[in-house]
Amino acid sequence: MRLITFDPFRTLGLPGVRYIKPELMHQHLDALRDADWLLFPGYWQLNTLHYALKKKIFPSPVSYHLGHDKVEMTRAFQAACPTHVPRTDILASTPENVRDVLHRWPLPFVAKQIRASEGLGVFLIESAEQFERYATDNAVLYVQEKLPIERDLRIVVVGRELVAAYWREGTDFHNNVARGGRVRHDLPIPETATDFVLTLTGYLNIDHAGFDVAMVNGQPMLLEFNRLFGHQGVPGLQQRVNDAIRRYLCGEPTPDSGAPTASRTA
Known part of the structure; x- marks a missing residue:
């Protein structure tokens, strides 16, 4: 099986994998076309590899698209399994929406940045002042109930x-x-x-x-x-x-x- 990886650290130990630097992918189009799987491309590579070269990608394009930010992910979860998603509001960060959230949501609640991992960008909001500071720094309000x-x-x-x-x-x-x-x-x-x-x-x-x-x-x-x-x-x-x-x-x-x-x- 012909495997090409764009992330050698994620594929350590996999046999027979060829590494190509992501930024050099257009210099290796023949090799990419001949590969059975392309592994761990960057998000910016995905459309070219999947739609233009029509190659099999791992992780799957869905894993990339839904995992790209919390807005896309949560909206998909709310459609696929709504009873398994905490109460969540996703709104534009406007003064009106900030006031509306503070009116409707009891404190404390959770606010998140839409692109973050490892617990970064996740905030416990315990006061109006904390939420207003969060809103100032984020174009999207992602508000979620604090689970017990x-x-x-x-x-x-x-x-x-x-x-x-x-x-x-x-x-x-x-x-x-x-x-x-x-x-x-x-x-x-x-x-x-x-x-x-x-x-x-x-x-x-x-x-x-x-x-x-x-x-x-x-x-x-x-x-x-x-x-x-x-x-x-x-x-x-x-x-x-x-x-x-x-x-x-x-x-x-x-x-x-x-x-x-x-x-x-x-």
Whole structure:
């Protein structure tokens, strides 16, 4: 199988992969046309590779498009599985909308920047002054209810395979490992959450993502997903991801291993 990657660090350990610098892709059009898969292009490359060269892309174009910002992602979730999305308003950042949000939304609530990861750009709003400062710095108001949780789940899917599922628990508002949250391996993983994410990724054709999921009254609630997710906190996760990528690209059977980092519970 002929594989070309534009991100050598994401494909370490995959056999027979050729690396091409993204900015040099037009110098290698013949090689790109001959490849079976093109791996991890930059977002700016996607339209050329997918629409002009009509190549198979991994992660899938849907993973790129829906994962590009929280507005696109949330609107898709609200259409596909509305009962699994926290109450969310997405509005232009105008003085009128700021006043409207402060009138309708009880404090505290969550406000987010539409393009951020690792817990950056996520703010707990506890006063009108905090929200007004957020609105001044952002052209889009992304307002979401604060869920009654102490921890959340990271669920990693590659291809159609559950690669990892684990709890993250922070010491403050953020649970992200990159923001000081810790991975909990001692807590059972709700099968309702992993089954829900696997069903959703199959429906939407998202094939490489780390989903952040809260459990509220036994129901999974989607916070967001990251197309490019970190590997911190779970030993061997990079190798698991690479093995799952290989199986997916080569059409190999998916092992029925369940959640690999913790026990499961219904």
